[in-house]
Amino acid sequence: MKKRSVLALVLAFVLAGCSSADIETQLSSENNKNGDVSIEDIDWNIEEQIRDNDRFVLMDFKEKKDVKEEVKTSLLEQIQQDVGLSDEQMEQFYDRPLEMYAKSEKIVNPEESVTGQNCYYYQGYVYLKNPDLYELMEPDIATIQYLKDDEIYTEYYDFHKKKYSLEEKTEEADYWTDSELGKLITRPKDKIVRSDLDMENAFSFKIEGSSQEDFESCVEDCIGKGFTVDSLRSDMNYSANNEDGNDLYISYDADQEVIDVNISSPQ
Incomplete structure (x- = not known):
C-alpha cells in the first residue's frame, strides 16, 4: 500500500x-x-x-x-x-x-x-x-x-x-476477524480491508480499492470454499450458503470501487 x-x-x-x-x-x-x-x-x-x-x-x-x-x-x-x-x-x-x-x-x-x-x-x-x-x-x-x-x-x-x-x-487498514467465520473464506491480500461488524455469528467487511475483476475473483474464491447452495449471481452481487448453513452475501459498488462481504452463521 x-x-x-x-x-x-x-x-x-x-x-x-x-x-x-x-x-x-x-x-x-x-x-x-x-x-x-x-x-x-x-x-x-x-x-x-x-x-x-x-x-x-x-x-x-x-x-x-x-x-x-x-x-x-x-x-x-x-x-x-x-x-x-x-x-x-x-x-x-x-x-x-x-x-x-x-x-x-x-x-x-x-x-x-x-x-x-x-x-x-x-x-x-x-x-x-x-x-x-x-x-x-x-x-x-x-x-x-x-x-x-x-x-x-x-x-x-x-x-x-x-x-x-x-x-x-x-x-x-488490513483488519481481519479472529472468529471462526473468518476461516471459511480467504483473507484479502494487498487491499484495504475495513470491518463493519465483527461478532461470533456475523462478520461484515469492506474491501476498498477493488475492481470488477477483484469482485469476480472474490466470488469465485468463495465458490471454491463451498458457498454454492441456493446461489444467486449477477454482475454486482452474489449470495449463497454452504453445506453447514452459513450464509454469504457479496456486493460490488463500481462507483466507489468497494466490495462488501457479509458472512453469518445459522440462527
Whole structure:
C-alpha cells in the first residue's frame, strides 16, 4: 500500500448550492500541525456536469444565513417532488437548515483524482439535480481519511474556523476477524480491508480499492470454499450458503470501487 493515500473525502457545505464536483486530491510532503494532509493539499472544485442525460449536484453543503424564505420553500418543494414525501412528512424540514453532502470512498494516490461524486439532499439517497442552487451553499466541514503506516487516520477541517482536528483513534487498514467465520473464506491480500461488524455469528467487511475483476475473483474464491447452495449471481452481487448453513452475501459498488462481504452463521 502506498503511504498517505487519501481513502475518503466527505465535504460538508452550508446551503449555498452545488452543481457538480471534481475532487482532485494531492498530498503534500509537509505536515500540518494536526494531521498529515491539509485542505490546501486537496484541489477540489464544484462545477456543472452532464451525466446520464441529467444534471447532478456533486458534493456536500449546508444553508447560508441569508437564504430567502421563498428560495428555501422552492427547494423543499423540489425535494418533496423528487423524494415523493407527503406534506406531513415534509413539515420537519421547513424548520431545519438546508443540508446536502457528498462522499467519495475511492482510494486516491498522489497525483490521482476523483470526479463526479454526487451531492445528496440532507443525509438521504436522492441526488440534487438543480444546478441553480449553487449560490445557496457554502463549505462547512471536510472529513479526510488517509493511509499512513498501514493505519487509517481521520482528520476534519472546519471551513468557518479554519481549524483542523485529528481523531486520536486510528483504524487498521488490513483488519481481519479472529472468529471462526473468518476461516471459511480467504483473507484479502494487498487491499484495504475495513470491518463493519465483527461478532461470533456475523462478520461484515469492506474491501476498498477493488475492481470488477477483484469482485469476480472474490466470488469465485468463495465458490471454491463451498458457498454454492441456493446461489444467486449477477454482475454486482452474489449470495449463497454452504453445506453447514452459513450464509454469504457479496456486493460490488463500481462507483466507489468497494466490495462488501457479509458472512453469518445459522440462527
